[in-house]
Amino acid sequence: MIYQGNAITVARDDDAVATLTFDLADESVNKLSASVVEELAEAVEAVRHAPGVEGLILTSAKEAFIVGADITEFHAMFEKGEDEILAMLERVHGIFNALEDLPFPTVTALNGLALGGGCEVALSTDFRVMSESAQIGLPETKLGILPGWGGCVRLPRLIGADNAIEWIAGGTQNKAAEALRMGAVDAVVPGDELAAAARDLLDRARAGELDHKARRAEKTTPLKLDAIEQMMAFETAKGYVAGKAGPHYPAPIEAIKVIQKGAGEGRERAQAIEAKAFAKLARTEVCYNLVGLFLNDQMVKKQGGRYARQARPVERTAVLGAGIMGGGIAYQSASKGTPILMKDIKEEAIELGLKEARKLFAKQVERGKFSVEQMAERLTNIRPTLSYGDFAGVDLVVEAVVENPKVKGAVLAEAEDAVGEETVLASNTSTISITRLAEHLKRPENFCGMHFFNPVHRMPLVEVIRGERTGDAAVAATVAYARQMGKTPIVVNDCPGFLVNRVLFPYFGGFSQLVAQGADFRRIDKVMERFGWPMGPAYLLDVVGMDTAVHAGEVMAEGFPERMADMGSAGGKSAIQLMVDHQRLGQKNAKGFYAYEEDKKGKPKKVVDEAALELVAQLAEGEREFSDEAIIARMMVPLCLETVRCLEDGIVGTPAEADMALIYGIGFPPFRGGALRYIDAMGVDAFVAQADELAAELGPLYAPTDKLREMARQGERFYQDGGQA
Known part of the structure; x- marks a missing residue:
């Protein structure tokens, strides 16, 4: 064993190859906290001085490679001021540069997510091999900052300025095939072949078949762009990205400026430019709020996970009411793999719900999210019905009929008679008291609110509403189902309008x-x-x-x-x-405060309407x-x-x-x-x-x-x- 830490180990095999393994103790994923970064410094130093080492492979013992820096440390770090931030960045650059400068070839084996700092670690090695299911990216602009550990320097030199701008300014997570096409990785293989492929790359570099020194030179010297090419790449991108990001999100444009300013510089000078911009952005209110948003999102997801772990399995569901909302709910459930019955009392309503679901599936096919075969398969998860015949085996029913307490009450009572004693009933109401609706039910403990927002397929939130007599099991099952649908559930208590x-x-x-x-x-x-x-x-x-x-x-x-x-x-x-x-x-x-016309895509476009202005006057x-x-x-x-x-x-x-x-x-x-x-x-x-x-x-x-x-x-x-x- 060359090195043993809490998150990193380095071991050498019999053939002079060392393997550095990230495996953060007591965590489900690898993160680059301050302590892990210090371990990386010690591990790199240890492997540099280990006798007889001729190559290094970086790998992970977890499902992901490294999901990024430890964002829980950001607020405290950024509040220390610009000088402290710059000192931290200089320290990390020194560590990653030391990894890049090791006196033998290096390879990273990317078995899962490699994001942010995890991607930047991988960029510091000579070669990268990626499993087919892995994803790689630099999402820092979504936190109001930019890649600060060398991403703005190394990525453009690897994949070209335009491609790097697209990845960095967009903050995208990129699939393996795209990463290979761009040149961000050198090979993509099935997961069970990853270790062997990494070793093969390393052995070829050790044998001189692959020139790892040329790779390093490419990453540490100026970008090979003349003045006209630079102007075309950067000025065009600034205009486009400014339009997409809007005035409230400065990080994407700042990232382009950093790449541009560093384009003609060597590694250390370009990294200094990157560090200065990072420190400036890290002190902004936008960054503070977006980091806080990320932490809030993680907290909400953990809260949802705690509820979901207490729930009985939700394997079969139903929606009552097959209009636009019912069709949207059916689509969302079916698209995520949970079969759903869609019931209405009218054949034409059923057809409307199915039409809505088909339309949403077709859009996903157009966007390349589903193949035609996958669409057909998922559509079979929706079973239309005019009766309660199959409801006895359903785990959860979402009522989505008209927003009228009498109608909802009658439908819920009718449904309760058709389902099993443990089936959860949930009302997709936006205003009606859950406690009041529960008055119609024999088992109010099995009833809660499940408020979707329109359009269902786009809006991430689901309010799960606890009435006065709602039981914990009903809340847990509803939260679990919302998560299965790819939504973010937040549990609230009953009141007019909920939250x-x-x-x-x-x-x-x-x-x-x-x-x-x-x-x-x-x-x-x-x-x-x-x-x-x-x-x-x-x-x-x-x-x-x-x-x-x-x-x-x-x-x-x-x-x-x-x-x-x-x-x-x-x-x-x-x-x-x-x-x-x-x-x-x-x-x-088509008329309210504004009038509405169809645009070229058939979507409503607002126009000023003099009649509305006169009314309000x-x-x-x-x-x-x-x-x-x-x-x-x-x-x-x-x-x-x-x-x-x-x-x-x-x-x-x-x-x-x-x-x-x-x-x-x-x-x-x-x-x-x-x-x-x-x-x-x-x-x-x-x-x-x-x-x-x-x-x-x-x-x-x-x-x-x-x-x-x-x-x-x-x-x-x-x-x-x-x-x-």
């Missing part, structure tokens, strides 16, 4: 008040889109459907009358109600100019306050779950981290002061809670040091 809609409607209330006081809804949309929302509130209401919004608003008003009754009404009527009164329901009938108190800052405050404060109330009321368990639900459910700007991180960034005291000022004019929707005032007095945050909730 996401309860928080969204004060945001709409802020919008309605602005419009009632004379603000131009088109300008509100533009301001909030610049703020980072995927669409402004008027556009979002058109997508949701004005009648749906009115119904949900009535539920909120009944549940929270002191602050949500008459939100934004003028003369007893809101702009949303006005739209419904004039049959302007949004995209569903009748409602408003007259035209009034609001600053961008005023619009943002009046929109965001009620949304953030309602999120605080949901946390205080125990509707949601943690700040992380609350923030992730808003990001996944309604498109809260990810680079802002969520409503509670937004308050933290402003400062709780500053937020309370802003809310108090608005409440004096606008009423209780803007009034801070007593607990929030106390947090402000105590200087507390929702996320403590290191960004943990």
Whole structure:
């Protein structure tokens, strides 16, 4: 044994070949924490001085090679300041350079994910061989930073500047065939042949058949591009990437600039350019929030995993109601491999649901996600039916009929009589109390909410709602099924609107008040889109459907009358109600705050509609100019306050779950981290002061809670040091 650590061992065989194995103790994956990086330094030094070694293979004893740096360390490290970050980067560059400069050939065997720092370790060796199922990539830009351990230097020299820009700016995970085509790896083999293939590459290099020194020279010298080629590669890419990334995500453009500045430099100078840019990005609020988002996502997934481990197997399911939503649920279940019955009382509804599922499968075939054969196979996972004949063997039933408590209650009671005693019933309701719906059931402990967001195949969130009599087994099974469907479930307690809609409607209330006081809804949309929302509130209401919004608003008003009754009404009527009164329901009938035409792809495209402007003008108190800052405050404060109330009321368990639900459910700007991180960034005291000022004019929707005032007095945050909730 040449070296033995907690995460790394180096052993030599009888033929002068050393194998460095990553196997982080007590973890399911390999991560490059600060301590593991130090072990790597010691291991490289040990193998350099080990007598008789003529080659080195890097490998992993886990299913993945290395999933990247230990992101849980990022907030604490980045808060130390730029000098500390630069010192850390210089240290890591020194270690990876020492690996690259070993006096014999080196090969990495990539058996699974090699991401971020894991990819950068592999790039430091002379050759790479990859199993067919492995993936490789540099996803750092998704965290608001860029590859800082040599990725911006070595990858362009291996695969060319344009290809490296695509990988790095896009933060993509790339399959083995693509990596081989690009030249990022030298061979791709079945997993059971990986060790032999790595050894074969090494032996060929030792024999002089492969020139490992030429490989090193390629990675450590300037990029072979003349001035015109550089301009074509980098300037064109900047324009394209800026358009894709948008103004709130600086890392992709910064990565291109780093590659460009380092193109004419040798290894060490190019790495210094990379390090400086990394340290600058690491200190930004965008990076802080995106790293926090990653940590929140991991926490939410672990929470879901804990529930799922307690669940009985969910192997057969059913959906009641075969409309667009039912078809979407059936598609999502079938596409992920869980068979599903799709029941309705009408043949035409069944056909509509099947048509929706077929359409979604066809799109996946167009995108190359499924072959035609795979589509046909997965479609057989959906079994349409007009009766409850096969329901006795179903593990979980999702009710997705019309949003009407009487209809849902009747359907759920009917279904309960047809299923087994342990079958879980779940209602895909967006507003109706789960406790109230449970009154119709004999086994309320087997019943909970399972709120999907539309469109089902795109929206990652599923709210799992626990009613007053819901049992743990029902929650666990529903969480497990949501995970099987590829969704992110978040468990919340029952209340009007649950979590996401309860928080969204004060945001709409802020919008309605602005419009009632004379603000131009088109300008509100533009301001909030610049703020980072995927669409402004008027556009979002058109997508949701004005009648749906009115119904949900009535539920909120009944549940929270002191602050949500008459939100934004003028003369007893809101702009949303006005739209419904004039049959302007949004995209569903091609007119709402905007009118809608079909674009070239057949999708609705919004256009300004003078009739809508005239309608709203009748409602408003007259035209009034609001600053961008005023619009943002009046929109965001009620949304953030309602999120605080949901946390205080125990509707949601943690700040992380609350923030992730808003990001996944309604498109809260990810680079802002969520409503509670937004308050933290402003400062709780500053937020309370802003809310108090608005409440004096606008009423209780803007009034801070007593607990929030106390947090402000105590200087507390929702996320403590290191960004943990």
